[in-house]
Structure formats: structure tokens, C-alpha cells
Amino acid sequence: MLYFLYPVIAVGFSLGIITLIIYGLGISPIEGLGTLLYSSFGNAYYTTETLVRATPILLVALGLAVAFTAKVWNIGAEGQLYIGGIAAATIAINSGWMPAPIPSILAWIGAGVAGASWALIPALLKAKYEINEVFTTLMMNYIAIYLSSYLLHGPLMNPTTLFPETVIIPPSSQLAKLIPGYRLHTGVLFSFLILTPLVYIFLSKTIYGFRLKLVGSSPEVARTSGINIKKQILIAFLISGFFAGLAGANEVTGVVLKMRPEISPGYGYMGIGVALLGRLNPFGIVLASIFMAGIVNGSYTLSMMLKVPIGIANFILGILIVLIVLGEVLISRVIEARKASFEKESIKKEKRGEK
Numbered sequence: 001m002l003y004f005l006y007p008v009i010a011v012g013f014s015l016g017i018i019t020l021i022i023y024g025l026g027i028s029p030i031e032g033l034g035t036l037l038y039s040s041f042g043n044a045y046y047t048t049e050t051l052v053r054a055t056p057i058l059l060v061a062l063g064l065a066v067a068f069t070a071k072v073w074n075i076g077a078e079g080q081l082y083i084g085g086i087a088a089a090t091i092a093i094n095s096g097w098m099p100a101p102i103p104s105i106l107a108w109i110g111a112g113v114a115g116a117s118w119a120l121i122p123a124l125l126k127a128k129y130e131i132n133e134v135f136t137t138l139m140m141n142y143i144a145i146y147l148s149s150y151l152l153h154g155p156l157m158n159p160t161t162l163f164p165e166t167v168i169i170p171p172s173s174q175l176a177k178l179i180p181g182y183r184l185h186t187g188v189l190f191s192f193l194i195l196t197p198l199v200y201i202f203l204s205k206t207i208y209g210f211r212l213k214l215v216g217s218s219p220e221v222a223r224t225s226g227i228n229i230k231k232q233i234l235i236a237f238l239i240s241g242f243f244a245g246l247a248g249a250n251e252v253t254g255v256v257l258k259m260r261p262e263i264s265p266g267y268g269y270m271g272i273g274v275a276l277l278g279r280l281n282p283f284g285i286v287l288a289s290i291f292m293a294g295i296v297n298g299s300y301t302l303s304m305m306l307k308v309p310i311g312i313a314n315f316i317l318g319i320l321i322v323l324i325v326l327g328e329v330l331i332s333r334v335i336e337a338r339k340a341s342f343e344k345e346s347i348k349k350e351k352r353g354e355k
Contacts, residue, residue, distance in 0.1 A: 007277050007278070007279060007284070010320055011291065013319075014319050014320050014323065015033070017316075018033070018316060021308075022306075022308065025306075025308060027308065032302065032306060035301060035302055035306060036294075036295070036299070037294075037298070039297060039298045039301035041294060045182065048182045049183065049297055050290060050293045050294045050297055051184060051188050051293070052183050052184060052185070052188060052254075052255060053293035053297055054290045054292070054293035055187060055188045055250055055254075055289075056081070056248075056250050056264070057247075057267050057270050057274055057289040057293055058196070058289040059191055059195070059244070059247040059271075060077045060081065060244050060267050060268055060274075061272075061274040061275040061278065061289055062196065062199045062282060063241065063242065063244050063271075064271050064272060064275040065282065065285060066199065066202070066243075067237060067240035068276075069203060069209075069212050069213055069216050069236070070212040070216045070232055070233065071215070071216040071219075072126070072216075072233055072236040073134050073137075074119065074122075074137050074236075074240045074241070075133075075137045075141075076118070076122060076137030076138065076140050076141050076241075077268035077269075078141045078264060078266065078267070079142070079143065080115035080116075080118045080144070080240075080244035080248075080268070081245065081247045081248040081251075081263070081264050082145055082248060082264065083114045083115055083144050083147075083148070083245065084114050084115040084245025084246065084247065085148070085259050085263045086114070086147075086148050086156070087107075087110045087113070087114035087115075088107040088110060088249035088252040088253060089166045089252050091103070091106050091107045091110040092104065092106075092107040092169040092170070092173035092252065093166060093167060093169055093173070096171075096172050097172075100171075100173075100176075101172075101175075102172075103170065103173035104173050104175055104253045107169075107173060107252065108246060108249040108250075108253070111246060111248050111252075112242040112243070112246050112249070113245070114245050115241040115243070115244045115246070116241040116242040116245060117241070118140065118241055118245075119237045119238060119241025119242075119244070120234075120238065120241070121140065122136035122237065123237030123238065123241075126237070127231075127233045127234055128230070133237075145261075148259075148261065149164065152164040152165055152166065152259065156259065158258075164260065165258050165260035165261070166259045166260070167258065168257050169252065169258060174253060174257055175250075175253050175254035183254075185254040185255070186254075187253065187254040191246075191250070192286060195246075196283065196285075197282070199282045200281075200282040203280075203282070211232055212232055212236055214227060215232045215233075244268060247267055247268075248263065248264075251264065270292055270296075273288075273292065273321045273324070274288040276321065276324045276325070277291075277320060295316055
């Protein structure tokens, strides 16, 4: 029970810390939290904006849930998102002559493949040479971001404005809006209603998901069962990179409608906290991504209206990750202690039976 309640406890602690920060800034906590809540879900506009913001976080977190299930620590989703965004913009611009929705579909597929390809490099280093994936994926984030910046300042730069961004993608490449006057688009529905259940089915109902779980929980058992651990590492990396690439495509084809250097305010890192907060369960990740998106959007409003520092969203994310990781360690130790105690009691009972 504690295992499933701990995310709620972590969120409660985080909100408590927010309250203290707001109070320390001389702002009424009730006013501050009320503004935060209202600017996240207070009306139709704020609610749709929260869902739009939650979509790339959700996509990244779904991919990371697959990787983390196999204990593959892909910290490179931010870079994979950027590479996916570059691929999506390039495909969307050059296939705009086709009828909708073919260009956007091609852009999403191409972005996913690009993200997976970028993840393949640390995957091979991990599988073949056992090089720590935390280090390689983190460093590749910087390579991807600077590579994207180079392309946007050079070959992909808008020739009309000379800003470091691509031209606006053609209308046939843009995702359709669901409600006139709002930014809510079909990518939101696709991510929440189709991709989320697919990831759940993959992890919970297929032999492939079972193998990833076994590799993550008991590598030795997986090895003796004939499971190719190196292959599972590659699969976990490729899937997580594919979903990070989709997040880039979502922003290019549904939100920003072009590729630019600031395409992501840190979605790749937010996805880590959201995946952990959702307990690697796709449906838990849906709730966690909406919560995180609400915090991010709410922090912008707090900054404008009440002069609260804009970095509060990243601060909350950091606190959440620390609390969740700490909780994981404590809960695992409690479980191990209970198992050890149970085993000792079983041995004692057996000895009493022998006597």
C-alpha cells in the first residue's frame, strides 16, 4: 500500500514546500495556490493549455517508463526530442505538397525513427561495452541541442526572417485543431487515448514487456531463462528514443508549427520525474503529466501576476525527483527487511517442526 501511496505523499510534500516559498515571498499562500490551481484548470482555455503542455511530457515519460522498467536509465530524452523535432520539421516542410494528414503522419514516423536512431548510440555503448548510459545519454543531450542550433542557424534557417528557426510548416503538415480558437490538437487525443493504452498493453500483456520487467528486476534469472539481455537493452533504448522523438514531432506539427532552438523548456527532464511519479504505469503517468503541466503553466501565471520566480516549476520537479527516489530506496529497504524477517520466521518454524 505504501508503494502506491508514496507518489501522493511526495506531491503533498512538494505542494507544502511551494506554500512555504510563496509565504516567504510575502504572498498569501491561499492566493498563491488558488492562482496556481485556477491557471491550470480554472476554465476551458487553461484546461486545454494544460493538456497541450502535458502531451510532450506524457510522450517522453511513456518511453522512459519502458526503459526504466528494464533498469535502463535513459537520461537523453531531451536530446532525442530535439533530433525528432529537426526530423519532423524537415519532413513536414518537404512533404507539404501531399494532402493532409499524410505529411503529419510521415513527420511523426520520421521523428520517432530519428529519436530512436539517436538513442541507438548510447544503447550500443551500453550493450556492447557496458559504458554507463547515464553519462552517455546526458552528454548526447548537449550534442543534439548544439547540432540542432547549428542546423537552425545554417541549412534550415528561415531565409526570409533570418531567425534561427525553420519556416512555418505547410498547412497540410499541421495537426488539426479540435476546438476553434484553442491550441488543442489531434496529437493530444492520439497520445492520451491511443499511445497510452498501447504502452500499457505492451508492458503488461505481452511477452516483450515481461522480458523487460524480468531484465530489470532479476537480470540473473533473465539470463538463466535464455533472455538476451543485450537485445532487451537495445529494445528499451529504441522505444524510449522513439517516443521522445514523437514528442518533438508533436511540438513541431501541433504547437509551434516550426522548429526552433527553444522547442522544449525541458520536457526530456520533466519526463523523468513524471515517469517515476507515475510508478512507470502508463495510466499513472497520464495523471502525473497533467499534474506537472499544470504546475508549469501555473508557474508562468504566478510569475506574471504575483511576481513569483519563474523557475519554481523546475524547483518543484527537482524536489519531486528527490522525494520519489528517496522513497524508492526506503520502500525497497522496508520490503527487503520484511522478506528477510519472513524467511527467518519460516526457518524457525521448520526447525520447531523438526524437533
